[in-house]
Amino acid sequence: MHRFLIILAAGGSAALLLGALGFQYIGEMAPCKLCYWQRYPHAAAAGIGVLALIIPGTLLPYLGALAALATAGVGAFHTGVERGWWEGPSTCTSGPIGGLSPDQLLDQIMAAPLVRCDEAPWEMLSLSMASWNAIASFGLALLWFAAANHARKQG
Structure with missing residues (x-):
């Protein structure tokens, strides 16, 4: 049972990460800064698994x-930014600008996709990807806690 819970929790994080990459590369929805921040703990959770x-x-x-709770927390924060409950980061994404001429810098700015953290590019049942990530990640955290509890009882 312990191994099954770990596989389910780590596999869930891997599936959510793959889903985000699918939205990015197949659905052509460029992620914002907060979207990226939600991905890192999922990658960590999969490795931990x-x-x-x-x-x-x-x-x-x-x-x-802890990794699942971290991504759930960022997802909840991102949901609040999308709904206008609070402000998000003052910058979303930017590339390196060192050594660029003004024309090169303007070209880079004009070629960059405009991705705002306060706009949800996709919703299902009135919940954004960030909201769904928060909900799913809280559930994954419960699976991790159950795995830890099962391991504690075994050893």
């Missing part, structure tokens, strides 16, 4: 839960 299948104990499942 691989390690947790090899290394016994409760530490790794708790770290997986």
Whole structure:
């Protein structure tokens, strides 16, 4: 049961990360800064899941839960930015500008996709991707906690 919970939790993070990449590359929806911030903990959780299948104990499942809670928190924050409850980061994305001429800098700015953190590019049942990520990630955190609890009882 312990291994199944880990596979489910880590696999869930991997699936959410793949879904985000699908929206980006297949659906052509460029991510904003907060979107990227939600991806990093999912990648960490997937890696932690691989390690947790090899290394016994409760530490790794708790770290997986922490990663899931981190992405859930960013997703909840992003939802608030999208709904206008609070302000998001003052900048969304930018590339390096060192050593560029004014014309090159203008070309770079004009070629960059305009991605705003306060606009939801996709919704389902009135919830944005950030909202769905927060909900799913809270659920994944519960799976990680269950895996840690199961490991604690076994060892």
